[in-house]
Amino acid sequence: MEQKTKVIAEDGKQDLLITREFELPLELLFKAYVEPEIVEHWMGTKVLKLENKKHGSYLFETTDPKGNKHRFNGTIHDIVLNLKIIRTFEFENMPFGVQLEFIQFEKLTDNTSKLTIHTVYQSVKHRDENLKLPFTYGINMAHNRLQEVANNLK
Amino acid sequence: MNLRRDVFQAIADPTRRAILLLLASQSMTAGAIASNFDTARPTVSKHLQILTECELLKQEQQGREIYYHFSPEKMKEIADFIEPFRTMWDDRFNKLENIMKKQQ
Numbered sequence: 001m002e003q004k005t006k007v008i009a010e011d012g013k014q015d016l017l018i019t020r021e022f023e024l025p026l027e028l029l030f031k032a033y034v035e036p037e038i039v040e041h042w043m044g045t046k047v048l049k050l051e052n053k054k055h056g057s058y059l060f061e062t063t064d065p066k067g068n069k070h071r072f073n074g075t076i077h078d079i080v081l082n083l084k085i086i087r088t089f090e091f092e093n094m095p096f097g098v099q100l101e102f103i104q105f106e107k108l109t110d111n112t113s114k115l116t117i118h119t120v121y122q123s124v125k126h127r128d129e130n131l132k133l134p135f136t137y138g139i140n141m142a143h144n145r146l147q148e149v150a151n152n153l154k
Numbered sequence: 155m156n157l158r159r160d161v162f163q164a165i166a167d168p169t170r171r172a173i174l175l176l177l178a179s180q181s182m183t184a185g186a187i188a189s190n191f192d193t194a195r196p197t198v199s200k201h202l203q204i205l206t207e208c209e210l211l212k213q214e215q216q217g218r219e220i221y222y223h224f225s226p227e228k229m230k231e232i233a234d235f236i237e238p239f240r241t242m243w244d245d246r247f248n249k250l251e252n253i254m255k256k257q258q
Contacts, residue, residue, distance in 0.1 A: 005244035009236055012171050020247045028254045038257075042250040115247075125166045134238040 009131060014124045016131070018117040026107040029115060030082045033103070045072070052079055058087075074101075082107075089119075096130040097122045161228055164208040169193060170201050174210060174224060181214065181223040 009016040022029050032038050036047040039060075049059040053076065060072040074088040085103040102118040121127040164170055169191065176182065176190060188198040202222060205211040209228045214221045 003240070003244070005240060005247055007236055007240040007243065011165060012168070018243055020243070022247070022251050022254075024251060024254050025258075028257060029250075031257075032250050032254050038253060041253050042246060044246075125163075128166065131236055131239050134242040 009127065012124055014122070014127050015118065015120045016127060018115075018119070020115045021108065022113050022115065023111065024113055025111055026082050026105055026113040029113045030105050033085060033105075034079075051076065054078055074098075094129075094133075096126045096133075099126075099130075161208045161210065164204055164210055167201070169198075170205055173198075173201055173205060177211065177222055177224040181221040183219050183221055187222065 005018065005020045007016060007018050032042060034050070034052045036050050039045070039050065040047050043060065045060040045062040047058070048061055049057065051057055056076040056079075058074055058076065062070050062072075064070065071092045073090055073092065076085065076087045078084065078086040082105055084105065085101075087101050087103070088098055089101050090098045100120045102116075102120075104116040104118075106114040106116070108114055119127075121130065165174070172191070173187060176187060184199060184202055185195075187202065188195045191198055202211065206213060206222070209225055211222045212225045214223060
């Protein structure tokens with residue numbers, strides 16, 4: 001089966017490409033990126049600020065199971081309704097620095113659309129640190145789960 | 155103690171990537187590899203050591219010479235590294251799709 005979400009990260013390059021086709025009209029896909037309540041829902045984060053305009057900025061905050069707060073922020077460089085968002089993205093206190101994101105929205109048919117995110121990092125090393133994150137996180141999750149099971153055995 | 159090297163650290167360096175490319179098609183001795191670069195011989199040796207520690211290269215004794223050859227299994231591991239990242243976005247986008255379908 002072909003994968004719906006594709007990630008292209010070429011060796012030695014400091015950028016990556018994420019593409020995804022949705023069974024959604026273009027307008028709804030775009031809306032999911034600009035309506036704070038909807039962003040909160042699918043990103044699993046709190047939206048503290050989201051100014052959808054040129055020179056606007058945004059600030060998201062998530063709380064992990066341990067109660068630690070993590071913040072994401074960025075500046076919106078350009079935004080065109082149902083077409084594109086160009087913004088910076090920074091996961092605060094993480095080793096992968098500030099990224100530049102080109103988010104493109106495309107109509108395929110009346111009921112389907114395509115999302116393309118082109119992310120540029122400061123260096124290859126920064127990009128690879130980001131790619132590794134869910135891997136490390138996955139290991140931690142498995143570890144926490146084991147801990148939980150072990151605690152229940154006591 | 156020799157700390158285990160990180161495979162990402164190994165491929166982050168342009169000279170090391172060039173060495174991997176060079177060895178992708180043929181096995182070579184350290185001397186033959188070094189002759190392809192302007193860098194000093196000990197520098198190339200250091201790169202070979204790092205790549206070997208990461209298991210991206212394997213050494214093979216042939217007579218008096220030691221040949222280096224590329225070991226692709228470890229590169230596959232790099233591809234597998236991307237998979238959790240892809241899955242994370244896939245889950246997120248599935249969620250987006252489900253939420254927005256209800257809005258229709």
